[in-house]
Amino acid sequence: xAYEKPLxxxxxxxxxxxxxxxxxxxxxxxxxxCGHIFFxxxxxxxxxxxxxxxxxxxxxxxxKVWSWVVFHQRYFSSFANDxxxxxxxxxxxxxxxxxSTLVDCDQGEIRCDMPVEVVYxxxxxxxxxxxxRPIR
Amino acid sequence: xxxxTLYDFKDKVCFVGxxxxxYGALYRTKDPRRNQYTLGVExxxxxxxxxxxxxxxxxxxxxxxxxxxxxxxxxxxLRYLRAANTFRGEGRMSALAVQYAAMLICSGLCxxxxxxxxxxxxxxxxxxxxxxxxxxxYDVLYGMTSPGAAVAHMWRRYMHEYGAREEHLAAVAxxxxxxxxxxxxxxxxxxxxxxxxLTSRYIAAPLRLYDYCLINDGxxxxxLTGAERARDLRKPPVYLTATATCxxxxxxxxxxxxxxxxVRRCAEAVxxxxxLTHKDIQVCQIYDxxxxxxxxxxxxxxxxxxxxxxxxxxxxxxxxxxxxxVNTSGGHTSESYMQGxxxxxxxxxxxxxxxxxxxxxxxxVAMYICPAPICAAHIMTRR
Ligand SMILES: [Zn+2]
Numbered sequence: 339x340a341y342e343k344p345l346x347x348x349x350x351x352x353x354x355x356x357x358x359x360x361x362x363x364x365x366x367x368x369x370x371x372c373g374h375i376f377f378x379x380x381x382x383x384x385x386x387x388x389x390x391x392x393x394x395x396x397x398x399x400x401x402k403v404w405s406w407v408v409f410h411q412r413y414f415s416s417f418a419n420d421x422x423x424x425x426x427x428x429x430x431x432x433x434x435x436x437x438s439t440l441v442d443c444d445q446g447e448i449r450c451d452m453p454v455e456v457v458y459x460x461x462x463x464x465x466x467x468x469x470x471r472p473i474r
Numbered sequence: 475x476x477x478x479t480l481y482d483f484k485d486k487v488c489f490v491g492x493x494x495x496x497y498g499a500l501y502r503t504k505d506p507r508r509n510q511y512t513l514g515v516e517x518x519x520x521x522x523x524x525x526x527x528x529x530x531x532x533x534x535x536x537x538x539x540x541x542x543x544x545x546x547x548x549x550x551x552l553r554y555l556r557a558a559n560t561f562r563g564e565g566r567m568s569a570l571a572v573q574y575a576a577m578l579i580c581s582g583l584c585x586x587x588x589x590x591x592x593x594x595x596x597x598x599x600x601x602x603x604x605x606x607x608x609x610x611x612y613d614v615l616y617g618m619t620s621p622g623a624a625v626a627h628m629w630r631r632y633m634h635e636y637g638a639r640e641e642h643l644a645a646v647a648x649x650x651x652x653x654x655x656x657x658x659x660x661x662x663x664x665x666x667x668x669x670x671x672l673t674s675r676y677i678a679a680p681l682r683l684y685d686y687c688l689i690n691d692g693x694x695x696x697x698l699t700g701a702e703r704a705r706d707l708r709k710p711p712v713y714l715t716a717t718a719t720c721x722x723x724x725x726x727x728x729x730x731x732x733x734x735x736x737v738r739r740c741a742e743a744v745x746x747x748x749x750l751t752h753k754d755i756q757v758c759q760i761y762d763x764x765x766x767x768x769x770x771x772x773x774x775x776x777x778x779x780x781x782x783x784x785x786x787x788x789x790x791x792x793x794x795x796x797x798x799x800v801n802t803s804g805g806h807t808s809e810s811y812m813q814g815x816x817x818x819x820x821x822x823x824x825x826x827x828x829x830x831x832x833x834x835x836x837x838x839v840a841m842y843i844c845p846a847p848i849c850a851a852h853i854m855t856r857r
Contacts, residue, residue, distance in 0.1 A: 344605070344614040378612050378725060405631040405728070407623050408679040413604035417617040422679070425618040427627050427728055435726070437613040450634035467615050 341462050342416040354394055355379040359466040362458040366434060368395035377434035399456035400473065401430040406440070406448050428454060428470055442471040480716065480747045487576040488704035488711035489854070490586075491527060491697030492822045493520025494659070497810035500691045501596065501661045510540045513693035514592035515549055521588065521695035526708030532697070534584035538571050538591040539563030539813065546590065556584050563593070565763055568814025569842065569850030573717050575698045585699060591815040592693040600689055610725070622686055622764050623678035624727035629766040630680050632732060638784035640680050644671040646765040647684040647807055649793045654804025656794070656832035661690050662808045685765040687806035694815035696822070710856055712825045715750075717852040718743035727847065733767070736849030737774025748853045750839060752777055755853075757824045757834045758798055759817035761844040762805045768792070771843040772800075775851065794832055802832050817842060825856040 358365040369384035370391040406426040454470035534557040543558045561567040575587040603620025654660035674683040704711035720739040760771040769783035778786040792800035803809040803820040821840040842852040
C-alpha cells in the first residue's frame with residue numbers, strides 16, 4: 339500500500355540528515371567551534387556562535403518525552419485512520435528537541451520524562467523517519 | 475540627541491477611536507461579499523465615528539491580517555498617507571501594531587493612525603493547522619500541526635511539573651463564557667458548565683473544544699493620536715501608559731518556559747515605566763488563543779508565582795466581581811477570535827465605562843498581556 343502521509347522534503351542543507359536516517363543513524367549537526375548540537379538541521383551556521391564549521395555527529399538515540407499530545411481533530415486526511423494519534427516532543431540526551439511519535443507503547447502508559455530510544459521507520463524505499471519507543 | 479527610553483514614551487499616545495463588528499450576528503449569517511477588507515472597512519468606519527474624526531484626518535494606516543494596505547487604502551479613499559504598512563495575521567501582532575502606531579505618533583511621522591484588523595476565517599474555512607498552513611516539514615511527518623497542539627504540549631508539561639489537572643482549565647473557559655453572556659456582540663453566550671466542558675471532545679488532548687479560540691469573521695479598528703489632540707476628541711482618551719515587547723523566538727511554538735520569562739520582562743518594564751503595581755490593575759485581557767495561555771500569562775506577569783496560576787484562576791478570581799477580572803468580553807474562546815484586537819477594544823471600553831453589563835466599576839487601569847513568540851504587555855489608563 340502506498341505511503342500517503344507527508345514525506346520528508348530534503349533540501350541541499352538537510353539532505354545528509356535524511357540520508358543518515360536511511361542508514362538507520364540519527365545524526366545532527368554539531369558545531370566544531372562551540373560544541374552546540376541543534377535541531378532542525380536546516381542551518382549552515384551554528385545558531386549559538388555562527389561558525390560554519392559543522393559536522394554530522396552520531397547521537398545516542400536516547401532521550402525522554404518532554405511532552406505529548408493526542409490528536410483527535412482531523413487536520414490531515416492521511417492521518418484520519420490513525421486518530422486518535424500521539425505526537426511526542428522528544429528531548430534527546432544531547433539536548434535538542436524534536437517532534438515525533440511513540441511506538442510499542444499504549445497511550446495510557448505515556449508519561450512526561452519517560453525514557454525513550456529511537457526506532458527507524460522505513461516509510462518508503464527512499465525515506466526513513468525517526469520514531470521513539472519506551473526504554474523498558 | 476538623548477536616547478529615548480520607555481519612560482519618555484509614557485502617556486504620549488492615546489486610543490481615541492474603537493470600532494468593531496457584531497461577531498455573533500456575523501457568525502450566524504453568510505454573505506458572499508464579506509471578506510477581510512469589507513469587514514475592515516466596517517470597523518474603520520465605526521472607529522472614525524466613535525472618535526468623531528473625518529477619515530482625511532487619518533495620516534497613518536497599519537493593517538493586520540488584511541493582506542494589502544494598497545487595496546485597503548483604495549477602498550477607503552486614503553491616497554496620501556504619511557505611513558502605511560501591513561503586519562502578518564498572527565495574534566502576537568496586535569500589540570506590535572499598536573506599538574508601531576505609537577512610535578509613528580511619538581516620532582512625529584504621523585499625527586493620527588488607524589490600526590485595522592480583519593478576519594474572514596469562518597467564511598473561508600480557516601483551520602489554523604494541516605497541510606499548507608505553514609506547519610514545519612519536520613513536524614507534519616507525524617501529523618503535528620497547529621498552534622493549539624503546540625500549546626497542548628505546554629499544558630501537558632505544565633500539569634506534569636506542577637500537579638495541575640485537566641479540569642483546572644475549565645475555570646478559564648467557563649469564566650470567559652460567563653463574560654460573553656454579558657456581551658451582546660459575543661459569538662457564544664450560552665452558559666458553559668463544568669460538565670459540558672469536561673464532556674466536550676478533545677481537539678489535541680489535553681486541550682478540548684472549549685479551550686480553543688473561535689474561528690469567526692469580524693474586524694476591529696483602533697485609532698490612536700497624540701495626547702494633546704486626544705483631549706479635543708469625542709470620547710475620553712485612553713492612554714497607552716506603558717508598553718513593552720520581549721520575543722521568545724525558537725523553532726517551535728512549544729517552549730519550555732511557557733512564554734513566562736518573556737511576559738515577565740514585559741510586565742517588569744510596563745510596571746516600572748508606569749509606576750503602577752499589580753494592585754492597581756482593575757481589569758486584564760490576556761491573549762487566550764488557547765486557555766492555558768491565561769495561566770501562563772498570569773504567572774509570567776507575576777500576578778502569582780510560577781506553578782500557582784492553575785490555582786489562581788479558580789473560584790471566580792478572574793471573573794467579573796473577582797479579584798482580577800480577565801478577558802471580560804469573553805475572550806477568544808467565547809467573544810471572538812480577533813487575534814488580540816478584540817481584547818484591546820475591550821480594555822478601551824472598560825476604561826471609558828462603555829462596557830455595559832460587564833463593566834468593571836470605575837475602571838481606571840487596564841492591562842493587556844500576550845504570551846506568544848512575541849510576548850507583549852501594555853498598561854492602559856484613563857484620567
Ligand atoms: Zn557554535
